[in-house]
Amino acid sequence: MTALLAPCERALVLPAQRPCVLMVAGVNGSGKTTTIGKLAHWFAAAGHKVLLAAGDTFRAAPAREQLQIWGQRNGVEGDLSGEREIRPP
Numbered sequence: 001m002t003a004l005l006a007p008c009e010r011a012l013v014l015p016a017q018r019p020c021v022l023m024v025a026g027v028n029g030s031g032k033t034t035t036i037g038k039l040a041h042w043f044a045a046a047g048h049k050v051l052l053a054a055g056d057t058f059r060a061a062p063a064r065e066q067l068q069i070w071g072q073r074n075g076v077e078g079d080l081s082g083e084r085e086i087r088p089p
C-alpha cells in the first residue's frame with residue numbers, strides 16, 4: 001500500500017488567499033476525525049487561525065462532539081452549536 005501511494009505524496013502548501021477550506025472525506029472508521037485533529041494542531045502551531053466544522057450526515061451529533069474535543073485539545077474554534085443541522089433531502 002505504501003508503494004502504491006508513494007507517487008501521490010507531496011507537501012501540503014496552503015494558498016495565500018484566505019479563507020482556505022480543507023474538506024476531508026472517507027469511509028467510516030478510516031481516521032478522518034483524528035487526521036483533522038492533527039491537522040488543526042499543525043496549522044495552529046504554524047500560526048494559522050483554525051475553525052473546525054462538522055459535516056457528517058450520518059451521525060452529526062457524535063461528529064460535532066469529537067471535533068469539539070479535538071478543538072479543545074488544540075485551542076482552536078469550532079462551529080459546534082448544532083443549531084443549523086442540515087439533513088440531506
